[in-house]
Amino acid sequence: MENFTIYNPSKVIFGENSLAQISNEAKKLGKKILLVYGQSSIKKTGLYDRIIHSLEDFDIVEYSGIKPNPVIDDVNKAADIARQNQVEMIIAVGGGSVIDSAKLISVAQHFEGDAWAIMKHEFQPTIATPIIAVLTLAATGTEMNPFAVVQNPQTQEKIGWGSPLTYPKVSILDPNLTTTVPVDYTAFGLADMVAHVLEAYFGDGDSPLSDSFAFSIIKEIIQIGDELLENPEDYQLRARAMYAGTMALNGLLTQGKKGGDWGVHAIGHTLSMLYDTPHGATLTIAYPAWMKFHSEKLEHRIEKLGKGVFGVEDKQTTIHLFEEFFTQIGCPINLEEIGLNQENKSEIVELLNKNHASGVFHSLDENAREYIVNLMFLKA
Amino acid sequence: MENFTIYNPSKVIFGENSLAQISNEAKKLGKKILLVYGQSSIKKTGLYDRIIHSLEDFDIVEYSGIKPNPVIDDVNKAADIARQNQVEMIIAVGGGSVIDSAKLISVAQHFEGDAWAIMKHEFQPTIATPIIAVLTLAATGTEMNPFAVVQNPQTQEKIGWGSPLTYPKVSILDPNLTTTVPVDYTAFGLADMVAHVLEAYFGDGDSPLSDSFAFSIIKEIIQIGDELLENPEDYQLRARAMYAGTMALNGLLTQGKKGGDWGVHAIGHTLSMLYDTPHGATLTIAYPAWMKFHSEKLEHRIEKLGKGVFGVEDKQTTIHLFEEFFTQIGCPINLEEIGLNQENKSEIVELLNKNHASGVFHSLDENAREYIVNLMFLKA
Numbered sequence: 001m002e003n004f005t006i007y008n009p010s011k012v013i014f015g016e017n018s019l020a021q022i023s024n025e026a027k028k029l030g031k032k033i034l035l036v037y038g039q040s041s042i043k044k045t046g047l048y049d050r051i052i053h054s055l056e057d058f059d060i061v062e063y064s065g066i067k068p069n070p071v072i073d074d075v076n077k078a079a080d081i082a083r084q085n086q087v088e089m090i091i092a093v094g095g096g097s098v099i100d101s102a103k104l105i106s107v108a109q110h111f112e113g114d115a116w117a118i119m120k121h122e123f124q125p126t127i128a129t130p131i132i133a134v135l136t137l138a139a140t141g142t143e144m145n146p147f148a149v150v151q152n153p154q155t156q157e158k159i160g161w162g163s164p165l166t167y168p169k170v171s172i173l174d175p176n177l178t179t180t181v182p183v184d185y186t187a188f189g190l191a192d193m194v195a196h197v198l199e200a201y202f203g204d205g206d207s208p209l210s211d212s213f214a215f216s217i218i219k220e221i222i223q224i225g226d227e228l229l230e231n232p233e234d235y236q237l238r239a240r241a242m243y244a245g246t247m248a249l250n251g252l253l254t255q256g257k258k259g260g261d262w263g264v265h266a267i268g269h270t271l272s273m274l275y276d277t278p279h280g281a282t283l284t285i286a287y288p289a290w291m292k293f294h295s296e297k298l299e300h301r302i303e304k305l306g307k308g309v310f311g312v313e314d315k316q317t318t319i320h321l322f323e324e325f326f327t328q329i330g331c332p333i334n335l336e337e338i339g340l341n342q343e344n345k346s347e348i349v350e351l352l353n354k355n356h357a358s359g360v361f362h363s364l365d366e367n368a369r370e371y372i373v374n375l376m377f378l379k380a
Numbered sequence: 381m382e383n384f385t386i387y388n389p390s391k392v393i394f395g396e397n398s399l400a401q402i403s404n405e406a407k408k409l410g411k412k413i414l415l416v417y418g419q420s421s422i423k424k425t426g427l428y429d430r431i432i433h434s435l436e437d438f439d440i441v442e443y444s445g446i447k448p449n450p451v452i453d454d455v456n457k458a459a460d461i462a463r464q465n466q467v468e469m470i471i472a473v474g475g476g477s478v479i480d481s482a483k484l485i486s487v488a489q490h491f492e493g494d495a496w497a498i499m500k501h502e503f504q505p506t507i508a509t510p511i512i513a514v515l516t517l518a519a520t521g522t523e524m525n526p527f528a529v530v531q532n533p534q535t536q537e538k539i540g541w542g543s544p545l546t547y548p549k550v551s552i553l554d555p556n557l558t559t560t561v562p563v564d565y566t567a568f569g570l571a572d573m574v575a576h577v578l579e580a581y582f583g584d585g586d587s588p589l590s591d592s593f594a595f596s597i598i599k600e601i602i603q604i605g606d607e608l609l610e611n612p613e614d615y616q617l618r619a620r621a622m623y624a625g626t627m628a629l630n631g632l633l634t635q636g637k638k639g640g641d642w643g644v645h646a647i648g649h650t651l652s653m654l655y656d657t658p659h660g661a662t663l664t665i666a667y668p669a670w671m672k673f674h675s676e677k678l679e680h681r682i683e684k685l686g687k688g689v690f691g692v693e694d695k696q697t698t699i700h701l702f703e704e705f706f707t708q709i710g711c712p713i714n715l716e717e718i719g720l721n722q723e724n725k726s727e728i729v730e731l732l733n734k735n736h737a738s739g740v741f742h743s744l745d746e747n748a749r750e751y752i753v754n755l756m757f758l759k760a
Binding site: 001002003004005006007008009010011012013014015016017018144207208209212213215216217219220223236239240243244246247252255256 | 381382383384385386387388389390391392393394395396397398524587588589592593595596597599600603616619620623624626627632635636
């Protein structure tokens with residue numbers, strides 16, 4: 001085991017009707033709220049009205065229109081509103097894109113410049129507005145970690161950032177708020193969770209109990225996957241998916257390790273940047289290819305993974321069973337499935353190289369990137 | 381899954397030389413320290429000197445002599461010292477007995493009366509002195525939870541108590557500080573961890589991922605048990621045991637559940653109260669008997685446990701394999717092994733009844749207690 005620190009101050013209120021606690025939690029933080037959300041879906045489902053009604057004693061300003069692959073421009077505009085109104089808290093209602101954006105808004109509110117400077121570590125924030133997150137999509141784990149992923153269309157970068165300041169103060173997780181998520185995005189969410197577990201698992205350091213927790217989470221997701229997609233309104237299945245997503249990226253799985261690898265996410269972010277592909281779908285394409293590329297170097301790890309998750313011994317079968325699961329839940333496992341062909345190859349490789357797409361522990365050079373792109377075009 | 385809240389503000393600094401961070405952490409809290417520890421062992425090992433040296437810039441008052449089964453009298457005396465010296469933090473160096481006592485001292489410092497009134501919920505504390513814990517024994521999980529177990533020889537009670545105020549602010553977990561723990565107490569620690577996992581597992585509510593995490597922790601403990609007792613100075617094995625102990629009782633395993641049962645701990649506390657039996661040893665005697673008593677009612681749970689931990693199907697074999705593991709690491713599994721005989725039976729039953737020893741979800745009446753005591757006398 002490696003040295004590590006456990007510290008996660010987020011309070012997660014999980015369960016049926018947990019939304020009822022929003023007003024009590026908000027009262028502890030002040031009176032002036034910036035409410036951040038995405039497209040119109042929270043208005044359609046009635047969630048917007050429920051929240052506004054619960055918060056009728058507060059002063060609310062709003063910023064809506066956060067995109068599914070969130071952009072820095074929205075962060076800057078929302079931070080301006082937060083600054084002008086001196087809001088005391090940000091209430092973020094949505095999935096990863098909204099809550100990630102809120103994390104950057106929470107620090108950008110206290111910074112006069114372009115928030116992209118924060119993401120590029122050119123400015124080190126020392127203060128953040130507290131965030132209450134209301135999660136409507138089980139996927140990224142953002143509800144219990146300090147990380148944010150935002151893209152900058154100008155520079156063609158989509159990158160991650162985080163600070164101990166940006167753990168949500170409170171996250172409200174009511175599985176009922178996810179029952180209206182369409183089947184495809186539900187599946188992308190499950191895929192994202194699996195990818196988070198794998199990024200931790202393939203990180204550096206030997207922590208047997210963390211490996212075992214990792215297998216537990218992947219097995220849970222595989223176990224509920226099919227059934228959830230067939231019964232998207234089942235509370236218990238939605239609850240299990242939501243809980244798995246939180247545990248997949250709240251620090252648990254890198255305890256005793258140096259950290260996760262994140263090479264596959266780097267590849268996925270580049271694909272989203274180029275084609276606006278949903279995040280989860282980029283990962284189900286990139287992970288099998290990445291494992292195939294590393295299958296010699298990571299032979300023992302892939303074998304241990306196969307044994308722990310599927311009860312199989314060899315690495316080829318393990319990778320194939322992941323492909324099979326992704327396919328089964330309707331996620332793409334190669335680039336042709338998202339409408340690309342060999343003509344797109346060079347632009348993908350080029351942007352991967354420009355963005356230095358690589359992992360923390362398993363680095364990727366130009367040859368590796370090209371090799372992986374070729375693998376991403378192969379059929380299973 | 382049941383509704384639940386995740387909130388655990390303890391910062392755990394884990395690993396080799398983590399003790400070096402004690403001074404930095406203490407600086408954040410003030411200058412006046414109450415140093416609490418147990419018997420002379422931290423002086424023998426040199427740990428006392430290392431800590432005093434690290435804290436030479438602070439004002440330190442001390443309270444030593446906390447007993448392995450800690451008593452309320454020591455808590456009251458230490459709280460007096462804390463109050464008189466207006467200490468700003470408590471540094472607790474030891475295992476569960478010392479850290480649990482520190483939790484009560486931290487609230488009793490701000491209360492004029494007998495701290496037993498706090499344990500009996502006759503006084504509700506609203507403020508606590510922050511605690512830095514330096515853990516020297518992997519067992520109780522106290523380093524990352526708010527709970528304390530203390531006994532009162534006058535009333536013949538040994539009970540648990542906890543408050544959101546009494547999470548340690550910082551816990552320093554250096555596995556090297558546990559390498560001098562004797563083999564028997566190392567084993568009692570492992571047994572305690574297994575019992576904590578089982579208390580959560582047999583609590584109410586269906587949370588499949590929590591079950592899977594529970595099996596992971598028990599399997600980890602079984603996997604390292606033998607090897608650790610043969611190589612008590614092995615850093616990696618000590619680290620794995622220490623980490624397992626923290627995860628066994630930091631809230632993880634009751635997420636999605638109504639809570640743990642704690643019936644077996646109630647029985648164990650009564651045995652410790654009567655015979656000063658080490659806590660872990662009381663649990664390895666009580667758990668198999670408790671499972672046998674509940675084997676009809678909890679048939680499916682015991683079978684799932686057996687499948688998840690040992691890969692066996694039936695409940696008898698499962699209970700037997702737990703007995704086998706406890707025996708293998710040198711822990712007693714019946715009352716004769718700790719020197720008791722049928723003549724002690726009535727006093728045990730009597731005190732169990734007087735203390736209303738029972739679980740939260742699986743209640744025990746007078747007949748049940750007598751039945752379980754009979755089972756605790758049976759050989760495997």
